[in-house]
Amino acid sequence: MIIKMNKFLLILLLSFMIQFPLFAESISLRVKLWNGSTESLGKADSIKVILLRDSMIPLYEQKGISGEFTIPKLDLPEGSPVLLQVSYKSANYNKMIPPVPAMRAQTQEVVVYEPTENLDLLKTRSLMQVVREKKSIHVFKIYLLRNETKPPKSIYAGGLDFYIPEEALDLQGSWTQGNSKMAIPLQFIKESSGKQRVDRAVLPGNTEVQISYRIPIESESFQFKDKLFFESKSGARPIFLKPTDMKVRFSSDANPERLQEDIPEGLQAFMVNYSKESFETTIQMEGGTPVLPVIPNEARGIVNGSLIPEWDVALAAVIGFLGFFFVLALGFDAWKRKQKNDSEKIST
Incomplete structure (x- = not known):
């Protein structure tokens, strides 16, 4: 009995030392x-x-x-x-x-920093990737937020609203501020159907936001909606889709332009307009070979300051998180100028 008691005390002591080093x-x-x-x-x-x-x-x-x-x-x-x-x-x-x-x-x-509520001072670029899996579609979004206020101020108007479908599962997000490599897990606050708020201020400099969720599907043909909120000034975003043998259609007013240059093998990409009234678009998908999840046997989570294990590595290689804002901003602005020039030619 004494020996058993001594063993118990020894185990208890060792476990205490492991949890609380001496x-x-x-x-x-x-x-x-x-x-x-x-x-x-x-x-x-x-x-x-x-x-x-x-x-x-x-x-x-x-x-x-x-x-x-x-x-x-x-x-x-x-x-x-x-x-x-x-x-x-x-x-x-x-x-x-x-x-x-x-x-x-x-x-x-x-x-x-002192705060300002003026969201118009916030420059935003974003993209979305959609991957068809066997029983769901996996949606990834990246936002690059640039706060260039002078004098520098934090931008806070009660937080930022993001579109998350009502049927979304496995919602996860991260927030990385400036040069910090520390990705902070996001807490989402449901505002209404499809709208969830992140109660954070945007500090001066660049901020990267990553959001990931799944939408369950039950047939070969399906559709889902996406919407812009605080990022609606851009009016459009590039959408990457996988697999390439999947048929894709967008809303009648989306005027999608297929992106060809520097798009990695295995992905199709479009610059898609969102409705000027509702800031929405509908994406219809049919067929295609389901893609296996990147890390099917591991718990999802932020690794090394990013949701990158959940992202398509080819897409990550093309975008390059460090140069993402610069590359995307140039491409997007050039595309907007082209759209404007084309409309002016038509009007004349």
Whole structure:
């Protein structure tokens, strides 16, 4: 009986040591808040220190802060990164601090911005990829958001609305701000049928948003709708489809233009107009060889700051996330100029 009890205590001790290492360290962080809109010392509604281990574990929180200050000593497992999360006027500012003594000893500067509700200041480019699988169609969307406000401000008008069909399954999204490689999982708030909101501010610079969902299908022929909300100023978006042996038709007013240059093998692509009144289009698909999911035996999730394992690797190679905004913006603007010139020729 004593031996069994000793074994039990040993197992309990080992499990405790695994979860809570005995070799902990104490850190104290110096923080400086800077307002990038006013070019002066800033303030914030709150600051949190979060331990990045197997999950995000809150370690510290303080409200009503300003200027420069010191966060008191915090005990955490040795070699663990931490995240500084600053909230100011509906915007969150994140800074990851790696477990490097020299970097932890530095003053951690976090730049915050004054907000504006003017969404017209937000430049947007987007594309959509549609993949036919055996029992569903898999929809991927990428948005490149560019905030070039001067002086720099965060753009926040209660969040951004995205079109997500009522019948969509496996909805997932990520938000990557600026040069940060940290993709933040998105929380969607249902507003109405087909409209879901992401309650986040767009900070100065570039922001990449990825959204993925599936729509179940029951026959060889099917159709679904897509719609523009905050990105409606563009009036159109490129749509990539797979497989190539699938027949595709769009709404009568979509005026699709087939894209031929630099389109990888295995994909068909169109520049598609959305209705000027409803900002909608309908996509009809028929037949085609179902495509096997990219990672059928693994849980879906964000990997290395992206949903890229779920994306068609050929498409990712062509777009290139780093140059995506530049390439797509040039192509789209050239296409819009061509459309305008053609309409002027017809009118004359």
